[in-house]
Amino acid sequence: RTIHLADYQPFTHCVDQVDLTFRLHPTATRVLAKLALSPNPARPGHQDLRLNGIDLRLISARLNGAVLDLIADETGLTVPATLLPEGPFTLETEVEIAPAQNTALEGLYMSNGLYCTQCEAEGFRKITFYPDRPDVMAPFRVRIESDLPVLLSNGNPTGGEWVDPWPKPAYLFALVAGDLIATSADFTTASGRAVKLNIWVRPGDETRTDYAMDALIRSMRWDETAYGREYDLDVFNIVAVDDFNMGAMENKGLNIFNAKYVLASPETATDDDYARIEAIIAHEYFHNWTGNRITCRDWFQLCLKEGLTVFRDQQFSGDMRSHAVKRIEDVLTLRARQFREDGGPLAHAVRPDSFVEINNFYTATVYEKGAEVIGMLKRLVGDDGYKQALDLYFDRHDGQAATIEDWLAVFADATGRDLAQFKRWYEQAGTPRVTVKEDWDGAGTFRLTLSQVNPPTPGQPVKDAKVIPVAVGLLNPNGGEVLETTVLELTNSEQVFEFNGLAARPVPSILRGFSAPVVLEHAVDPTTRAFLLAHDTDPFNKWESGRALAKEILARMVTEGAAPGADWLEAMTQVAGDDSLDPAFRALVLRLPGEDDMAQTLFAAGHVPDPAAIHAARKRLGLALAERLAPALPGLLAGTVVDGPYSPDAKAAGKRALRLALLSLQTRLDAGAAASALFAQADNMTDEGGALACLLEQGIGAEELARFEAKWHGDRLVMDKWFSLQVLHAAPEALAGVVNRLTARPDFDMKNPNRFRSVMGMLAANHAGFHHADGAGYRLLADWLIKLDPLNPQTAARMSTGFESWSRYDADRQGMIRGELARMAAAPGLSRNLGEMVGRMLG
Numbered sequence: 080r081t082i083h084l085a086d087y088q089p090f091t092h093c094v095d096q097v098d099l100t101f102r103l104h105p106t107a108t109r110v111l112a113k114l115a116l117s118p119n120p121a122r123p124g125h126q127d128l129r130l131n132g133i134d135l136r137l138i139s140a141r142l143n144g145a146v147l148d149l150i151a152d153e154t155g156l157t158v159p160a161t162l163l164p165e166g167p168f169t170l171e172t173e174v175e176i177a178p179a180q181n182t183a184l185e186g187l188y189m190s191n192g193l194y195c196t197q198c199e200a201e202g203f204r205k206i207t208f209y210p211d212r213p214d215v216m217a218p219f220r221v222r223i224e225s226d227l228p229v230l231l232s233n234g235n236p237t238g239g240e241w242v243d244p245w246p247k248p249a250y251l252f253a254l255v256a257g258d259l260i261a262t263s264a265d266f267t268t269a270s271g272r273a274v275k276l277n278i279w280v281r282p283g284d285e286t287r288t289d290y291a292m293d294a295l296i297r298s299m300r301w302d303e304t305a306y307g308r309e310y311d312l313d314v315f316n317i318v319a320v321d322d323f324n325m326g327a328m329e330n331k332g333l334n335i336f337n338a339k340y341v342l343a344s345p346e347t348a349t350d351d352d353y354a355r356i357e358a359i360i361a362h363e364y365f366h367n368w369t370g371n372r373i374t375c376r377d378w379f380q381l382c383l384k385e386g387l388t389v390f391r392d393q394q395f396s397g398d399m400r401s402h403a404v405k406r407i408e409d410v411l412t413l414r415a416r417q418f419r420e421d422g423g424p425l426a427h428a429v430r431p432d433s434f435v436e437i438n439n440f441y442t443a444t445v446y447e448k449g450a451e452v453i454g455m456l457k458r459l460v461g462d463d464g465y466k467q468a469l470d471l472y473f474d475r476h477d478g479q480a481a482t483i484e485d486w487l488a489v490f491a492d493a494t495g496r497d498l499a500q501f502k503r504w505y506e507q508a509g510t511p512r513v514t515v516k517e518d519w520d521g522a523g524t525f526r527l528t529l530s531q532v533n534p535p536t537p538g539q540p541v542k543d544a545k546v547i548p549v550a551v552g553l554l555n556p557n558g559g560e561v562l563e564t565t566v567l568e569l570t571n572s573e574q575v576f577e578f579n580g581l582a583a584r585p586v587p588s589i590l591r592g593f594s595a596p597v598v599l600e601h602a603v604d605p606t607t608r609a610f611l612l613a614h615d616t617d618p619f620n621k622w623e624s625g626r627a628l629a630k631e632i633l634a635r636m637v638t639e640g641a642a643p644g645a646d647w648l649e650a651m652t653q654v655a656g657d658d659s660l661d662p663a664f665r666a667l668v669l670r671l672p673g674e675d676d677m678a679q680t681l682f683a684a685g686h687v688p689d690p691a692a693i694h695a696a697r698k699r700l701g702l703a704l705a706e707r708l709a710p711a712l713p714g715l716l717a718g719t720v721v722d723g724p725y726s727p728d729a730k731a732a733g734k735r736a737l738r739l740a741l742l743s744l745q746t747r748l749d750a751g752a753a754a755s756a757l758f759a760q761a762d763n764m765t766d767e768g769g770a771l772a773c774l775l776e777q778g779i780g781a782e783e784l785a786r787f788e789a790k791w792h793g794d795r796l797v798m799d800k801w802f803s804l805q806v807l808h809a810a811p812e813a814l815a816g817v818v819n820r821l822t823a824r825p826d827f828d829m830k831n832p833n834r835f836r837s838v839m840g841m842l843a844a845n846h847a848g849f850h851h852a853d854g855a856g857y858r859l860l861a862d863w864l865i866k867l868d869p870l871n872p873q874t875a876a877r878m879s880t881g882f883e884s885w886s887r888y889d890a891d892r893q894g895m896i897r898g899e900l901a902r903m904a905a906a907p908g909l910s911r912n913l914g915e916m917v918g919r920m921l922g
């Protein structure tokens with residue numbers, strides 16, 4: 080059944096208070112719920128009360144104390160209006176559930192002996208009968224009966240109960256119980272509230288919580304200074320669990336995290352892991368205001384909280400580290416995941432208007448494009464306008480369940496700007512293509528003609544022009560800026576922008592900072608690209624120029640059998656040796672475009688991408704770069720040695736990133752000598768895992784792989800890396816064999832989403848291997864999704880996106896992928912989650 084935004088109606092009743100009692104038992108937990116209800120004035124008339132409930136065994140129900148004889152159906156419980164009084168009333172239910180049998184990891188489940196919950200989006204209905212929708216907000220009181228030492232829920236602990244004074248929707252409910260140990264700290268908010276911070280982990284893991292705690296404290300402080308937002312309870316708890324479908328969850332006062340995004344030590348976590356932990360801790364914390372205090376009216380508004388919270392965590396990470404590097408990384412992810420989604424059968428609007436299963440819409444479009452849309456809005460209204468709008472948003476909507484219309488209204492009201500056209504970014508899917516033409520009249524006037532095309536997407540054949548902020552700067556051909564960054568507003572399908580009084584033809588730097596999530600089509604010759612890589616004053620475009628050069632060369636290598644271009648090799652040599660540049664930036668420039676990225680680019684340029692040819696060309700390009708840099712490599716590598724003990728800070732991490740980028744080149748020349756040496760002496764996982772990756776990428780390193788396993792076999796998170804690396808770097812023809820060998824191991828526990836993803840996610844990410852002409856990769860992924868679906872439909876559905884780009888490829892591959900999609904569609908008992916995804920991909 081499809082749900083439509085247009086059908087929204089407020090709920091029939093208000094929940095004025097929720098009292099829950101849990102009697103925990105692995106297979107027979109009792110949940111007693113006492114709901115204080117009253118008719119909702121927004122829905123006049125005497126109405127039935129319909130509560131959601133799935134897989135609940137109803138023990139008893141009472142209305143104002145009197146026993147009700149009700150029978151639940153598959154999806155819930157109806158109390159007919161005839162039984163309900165006119166005014167407020169109390170409904171008490173008791174149900175039984177079996178957390179130990181809950182492999183879907185939605186609702187109340189067990190992970191390694193620990194009770195925990197995941198209620199977003201619609202998991203609370205697997206715990207008790209309730210109006211499980213975000214616009215029903217209520218204060219909760221929770222009592223947990225169990226012998227387990229640590230019992231947690233939302234809010235403040237008060238007299239043996241957890242009391243959450245802030246009305247919240249059920250998706251923010253959480254409960255945790257088990258043998259846990261806390262790392263604690265004290266935090267005082269700007270206005271003086273004392274807050275106890277606890278990070279709860281399984282005994283033994285408490286040595287790996289310091290960084291998460293540090294990140295939490297920095298996040299809390301940052302939200303006070305950057306947004307004026309303070310924390311609002313006496314405690315803030317974070318719990319790490321091993322089995323979790325996503326990254327983490329912002330439950331009020333009780334964030335639950337995938338252990339992977341909490342636990343870190345130098346020996347076990349890479350620099351990238353540290354950066355992700357920092358970002359996710361911040362993200363979940365920031366939800367306290369953008370998500371919890373102000374929540375979403377319905378799930379169509381998901382981007383209201385997710386886009387904004389991603390935008391905020393990106394700002395935070397930029398402030399903590401480097402804005403330039405962070406922006407480049409974010410754009411790399413956006414293009415790899417969101418552009419890919421937007422260009423295929425799963426394309427949907429940032430605010431979709433229909434869905435079958437909401438869990439399928441926790442996507443790169445809702446999250447990352449949702450954040451880009453906010454970045455554009457900020458650019459259009461300016462920093463002050465943004466600040467005023469956000470202050471108004473918090474002021475006006477605190478305690479409410481809001482919509483995108485509310486969000487845009489605060490910007491309109493605070494800044495006076497008409498946002499009717501801007502709203503299309505929320506409503507229309509697809510990545511706009513912006514074309515640039517330059518004209519120099521020889522007499523001081525330079526013209527840029529910008530035009531936009533908004534390609535059709537499923538269900539949206541025709542689109543209107545969007546308002547696209549295009550940040551441009553003009554450079555002097557001898558270096559230096561003639562026009563600093565200026566935002567051009569492209570609002571029509573084509574517009575001309577004129578710059579007068581110039582002494583010479585400038586070199587334009589277009590779409591600075593990636594000011595809009597669009598594909599830019601601008602014919603620039605390699606010499607100018609190299610000039611921009613050397614001289615652009617905008618760090619994003621400086622990187623982008625090198626990127627564009629590399630992609631153009633790779634494209635010509637694939638389609639025309641061209642040789643690696645001298646311009647690019649020369650430019651890379653310059654960057655590699657330029658000590659005035661941030662090492663992290665240099666590492667990003669030296670990183671070759673990925674194979675999926677090239678397939679996307681070639682497809683957009685009208686070619687049918689050949690995965691084997693892309694793989695071979697990328698190898699040749701890497702080797703050519705290594706050979707060109709060969710004389711300098713030992714010296715460059717020596718320059719990246721980080722002195723002193725490991726520290727995860729951005730500066731040290733940047734040096735290590737550069738070292739690994741150089742090592743990957745060196746390994747193409749020295750049969751792995753340098754990488755083996757680094758592997759052997761590494762005292763941190765960045766170097767150890769990075770060196771191993773360099774070896775595996777060249778088809779060597781069997782011995783190191785075995786040593787890594789012997790050292791880390793007892794560590795689940797590190798072993799995930801061991802699984803991932805082998806799959807990601809397997810040679811195309813060997814991939815299926817590697818996957819079969821790994822999945823046959825007893826430690827391939829498919830019920831653990833991290834482990835499943837570390838193999839199956841990497842299977843789909845190994846572009847040339849997954850798309851090998853024999854179709855073995857496609858069959859394997861489909862086989863495993865069919866196996867996982869009955870256990871964990873949410874993760875199965877998410878992993879099916881490995882197939883989303885089928886229409887890019889040749890007829891044989893298309894036929895094979897569609898065959899696998901059809902096979903999944905026909906699987907007996909297919910879940911709604913996977914069913915919807917497969918159906919959309921088949922079209």
Ligand code: ARG
Nearest residue numbers: 199200325327328329438441
């Ligand atoms: N709100 C969480 C976050 O963005 C994600 C929860 C997603 N859960 C889900 N079942 N889809 O941090």
Ligand code: ZN
Nearest residue numbers: 362366385388
């Ligand atoms: Zn979020």
